[in-house]
């Protein structure tokens with residue numbers, strides 16, 4: 001098999017197998033071919049991984065931040081050197097075009113390793129002077145064993161967005177990738193060892209939801225960081241609460257993108273394309289509810305359809321191709337079922353809407369116009385290339401409608417009116433907002449959701465607070481004044 005790793009799991013610096021675990025077939029979405037066959041972790045594997053991660057933690061935390069940072073930065077360099085090889089693997093795992101994986105997957109993982117590697121040496125507590133010479137100092141401490149659980153759309157990036165800040169702070173991690181895309185996290189684990197990370201600092205085990213669940217409830221675990229859907233997030237958050245564990249929840253969305261009639265139409269169309277069809281629409285922060293002011297609605301739709309004619313759909317390994325298959329047949333069927341719902345509920349299909357014949361899991365980029373707020377395609381996360389265009393008249397009206405959702409991951413506005421742009425983003429109920437662009441997520445900026453879309457933030461200096469805690473030390477320079 002083309003991409004068969006040495007074994008399913010990577011624990012304590014070595015590949016480990018237990019064939020008693022349930023089978024996981026890894027399928028190349030462009031052809032339906034099985035490219036690797038792995039096993040879900042058995043309780044014994046889970047135990048081995050957690051023990052190794054726990055045993056490695058004290059020694060890792062005892063290194064200086066400079067030493068930890070150097071290892072992370074070395075790992076970033078190795079990832080960049082192997083970018084092409086890693087991107088080809090990622091394309092096979094996810095079906096995303098090589099044109100995308102070459103610039104958005106291992107490279108963004110490397111950015112996280114480099115950024116948090118750079119921060120590691122500067123993570124400190126503070127000194128707080130008090131009256132009479134007393135003072136407090138705080139010690140920033142690692143949480144301990146962290147668990148990372150990934151979704152299937154950005155497997156390498158998610159493995160690094162969680163691992164890099166965790167390790168920078170002196171934690172160790174067990175990472176469980178999505179069962180749909182299990183291959184690249186193993187590469188991240190190997191690269192960290194090659195970069196000099198002690199064994200057990202970053203272990204990877206495979207598995208379905210039950211393996212994730214067993215990690216979340218284990219008493220050895222101090223923190224859980226999940227990227228996944230809202231229903232999974234609800235379960236994981238509740239299970240973690242029972243053990244009072246720290247959590248980061250990066251969940252789903254149904255984000256609004258508002259296009260005012262004074263916007264640059266080409267830019268707005270570009271934003272709508274990026275925010276709906278990049279990675280075949282399988283991006284959590286996608287702006288899938290595109291509110292277009294009535295004055296430019298038809299011009300926007302016309303230009304959008306013209307631009308979509310330029311999408312090159314095909315073999316994701318061909319670097320000219322910019323629109324690949326969906327990750328799985330199941331995800332394709334979900335997206336196609338929403339196309340049927342959109343039609344049945346009275347939306348106007350203006351582009352695409354059908355499966356592309358062949359063995360791969362391809363469908364056309366799809367646009368519905370005249371979408372009403374209460375239609376399923378406007379309310380539910382589809383996680384596929386299905387854009388809903390809704391009309392609006394006024395600023396006040398559109399902001400209320402944009403916020404009328406349980407989700408709050410991202411939101412965007414296209415306008416040339418400076419003050420309106422800032423008014424709108426101030427009113428958005430969303431964690432990540434865009435003005436005149438969409439879907440960029442540089443490691444320097446906090447990323448995450450409000451409302452049902454999440455808890456906590458990834459990336460930026462803020463992520464450090466989610467992977468460490470402060471110990472407060474009160475120091476008295478005076479006699480103790482007891483009342484009796």
Ligand code: NAD
Pocket residue numbers: 149150151152153154176177178179207208209210211212213214216227228229230231232233235236249250251252253283284285381383409448449454
């Ligand atoms: P999912 O919720 O089905 O699975 C996510 C992960 O959780 C998988 O690894 C899965 O095995 C695991 N899991 C499932 N049940 C579990 C349980 N009970 N306990 C512990 N772990 C469990 O999501 P998916 O289909 O893999 O990914 C798509 C979803 O992820 C979408 O909703 C998307 O919006 C979201 N997502 C969010 C972000 C973000 O940063 N906010 C990024 C990417 C994807």
